[in-house]
Amino acid sequence: MTKPDFARLPGFRDFPPEDFALRSHIQESWRRVARRYGFQEYDGPPLESLDLYVEKSGEEIVGQLYNFVDKGDRPVALRPEMTPSLARILGERSRGMSKPIRWFSMPQLFRYERQQRGRLREHFQWNVDIVGEEDVSADAEVLAVAIDGLRELGLGAADFAARVSDRRLLTALLSGAGVDAARIPAAFSVIDKIERLPDEKADELFRSEAGLDDEGIASVRSLLATTEIAALHEAFGDDAAVGAELERLRRYLDLLDAMGLGDFVTLDLRIVRGLAYYTGIVFELFDRQGELRAICGGGRYDRLLELVGGEPLPAVGFGMGDVVLGELLASRGLVPAFEPALDYFVVMVSEGERPVGLEVAHALRDRGHSVAYALRDQSVGKQMKTAARDGARSVLVVGPDEVERGALVLRDMASGEERDVPLAELL
């Protein structure tokens, strides 16, 4: 076994080529889709000031941060999410930028947690944000990017769906059900956990944390079970505040329908998202079979930029991690096979031909072809074996005979056919 001293840190991954291939497949798909929607790529430092996370996400997150004090006595942390960095970066420069700002990034994020399936101490996360637009069309645009990111990888409406909700709507509904304004956050917290709690336990929390009576609990439970805007309208639309929020959410869903993405979206008021900074529409993407953790989560965070000291700007975005997504792709057979590939492998019959072989190899490389050859004197059979193993599409053989007649033998590895190619054509 490996010496413990040199073992990989728990929760961190190595990416040998066969694993790097999947990471690259995912990231290239993300990048294509983001650009298709007109987003520009950015990045920030992996290490940030600890305060950036404490002040914005709350003290409780510190327990899960990879943080330490650096040699300059600064409390620092490896970034656990990208949004605070984005807010900081835009805080410094958004005033001079035209809005809305459409930015995306694929940072490696870190969190000090016990690892288990779908959850490591680092992962790559696709972050897509629109800053400076408060209209729901921005919310719809962002969710469309997330959905298309998964479609780009071969996943369809049978594989995953978005569950969407709106904190403003939920706030209005909860107020209508008798929850005090001060206890709304506590009620959100209970709702966030409701799928993992037994009914009695949840009811108890609704009473103790949110101050609901039996009637209020029944009312909240009924609205959480509702998945149609129309039904909510019928049941709670008399409340003017609720009505206005419903109208906005209806428009959001209509916009996604217009894009042809309606099959991917379901209303689910149980989605509130854990982070404190969300202010409006929130959503999560789940696999339909419910075997995995959420693939993606996001929503509107209209106050964050000013909280970090920037220009007050509305914003909406999401984060999608590569770990759970990789598992979903694997379970659906959507991980592309890893196959090495080379355009050419140059076989040198003896050391005497190495100079010519190198000249040809380099000329081909200059023209953009991938070319490899044996790095030491080996039998032709051995070199052919290596060429086949490395996925060479063609082999160029150069030996004394070829040098003599000024032409190399070009072998097509798939068909086995061989023909002469004049040396002059290769250089």
Next chain:
RNA sequence: GUGGGCGUAGCUCAGUUGGUCAGAGCGCCGGAUUGUGGUUCCGGAGGUCGCCGGUUCGAGCCCGGUCGUCCACCCCA
């Protein structure tokens, strides 16, 4: 942070009630084939059986601890 299942070659695993138990397949390297591949055959390298300690005449096998890993809880980007 809590509880539980696992931990034997690079990989997947076999190892009977503790006494040739350190093995197989695949992979890797070399050869058969000193100018031609993916097959086949032959050979080789590679493991202090995660680590430390204990019980025993003797432990891969039993016990304790520890580390790693997986699962559940907690928490959630």
